Amino acid sequence: GADTLRFTLATGTTLGQDQRFQMEKIDGVRNFSNKIWNAARFVLMNLEDYPKGEEELDLSTLSLADRYILSRLQRLTAEGEGMIKRYDLGGFANQLYDVIWNEYCDWYIEMAKPALRLEGAARQTTQTVLVIVLRQLMALLHPYMPFITEEIWQALPHRGETLMLAAWPLPDAQLVNEKAEAEMGLIMNLTRAIRNIRAEAGVDPGRKVEAIFLAAADQRKILAENSLYLQTLAGLSKMDVQDSDAAKPGKAMTAVVEGVEIYLPLAGMVDLELELKRLQKEQVTLEEERNRLTGKLANEQFVAKAPPAVVEKERKKLAALETDYAKVCARLAELAE
Structure with a gap:
């Protein structure tokens, strides 16, 4: 539709250069639109018990995934403001695409699922972060894709009559968190490495495997505190975190990520x-x-x-x-x- 065409033209724009129109790009942006719509449906399906009235975000209850996505949102908002002032509309459109698809949809929503199965503060905090981030992403995306963003914004808890007249989002410096971004970056890279090993070994995606990590003290702390993310995203039945000087496991498939050694003792499958x-x-x-x-x-x-x-x-x-x-x-x- 119109949104897909607008966004395609915007992402293909480089300052000072013409672009070649290609139908393949239209197809890619159509998939992007579907991704946004499905993410919005997931969020809305998990808001049955969402409290009405003023939203409260208790920073002390935020998980690593919450702190990470909120920090990335502030950076995106700040960068977008500068890029729009420089008329770099194509550059900002590409950044929006990357954060929405790769970070919010592919990573944060998957990490939010275990918390949504809980009750109490953890579930409510996750619901709030899902809403705040999606609503702000729709506001940032609105100039490019006005129809789908307005529809989603209207369905989410919001203030005001229309997204078209809403104030432009401003970054919140207190939510920028370099430490959370670095720690989540480690979790993501470890997950990618384990997924790659599993794929190369031909391990069935639904099969749970054991993982052993040899890491320094600061990294062991990160892994211990966020083991649920790795177990959920990497398909682990058990994870054992040991000192980097510990004896290395026997013949197993391995990888090294940011100094962390990963061992998957896939007996009979390696x-x-x-x-x-x-x-x-x-x-x-x-x-x-x-x-x-x-x-x-x-x-x-x-x-x-x-x-x-x-x-x-x-x-x-x-x-x-x-x-x-x-x-x-x-x-x-x-x-x-």
Whole structure:
């Protein structure tokens, strides 16, 4: 419909350049519209006992997932304000697409489901965050897709007669939370790694598996406090979190994420030759990235001209990469024995 066409044209716009119209892009945005509609239906289906009147968000009861999505929403709102002032409508449209599809729909809604099955404060807090975030996302998306956003906004608890006349959202600095974003980033990356291992091993998606994590103290704390997310999203029957110096499990499929070692002892389901090939492939990828960063930091012009913060960030990336590379090499040596 009209919303799909408008958003397609907006996302294909780059400042100072013409665009080529392609029907494939229309199909992609139609899927995006369906994604938004299904997310809204899910939220509305879980608001039967939602309290009427003034919404109250108790920051002390927020889960990691709540803090994460609220922080990402504030960043999106702040960035959007600047991009619109610069007339970068295409850039902001693409950011909206990414946050709505990848972060709100694919991650936050899935993480919210266990809390919605509970009663009391946890359920009510999750309901409130789902509503606040979806309502604000609809307001930000409204200039691009006015019809679907108005329909959803009207169905949600709201103040005012129409979204078209509602005030433009403003970011709330107190909800920006770098720590929550970093911690949730770790949970997401671990989940992706486990899903990749399961897929490569040919493990049935519905089958629960055990996972063992070897991690430093600060990371063990994050994993222990948020084990439900990993168990739910990665399909784990049990997870055992141990010190990074603990004895490594026997032959199992593995991955290294941000220094955390993952072991899936899939007895009877692991093809050791396949695991060796996978680790060798990961070793090559890490080596290529390590060489790229080493070359970049060896470039005197880059070190001299780039902001110190950027140089330091690249050095930290290289240090983390060296750690992951060493662990993959060690694991290859173990499996080759």
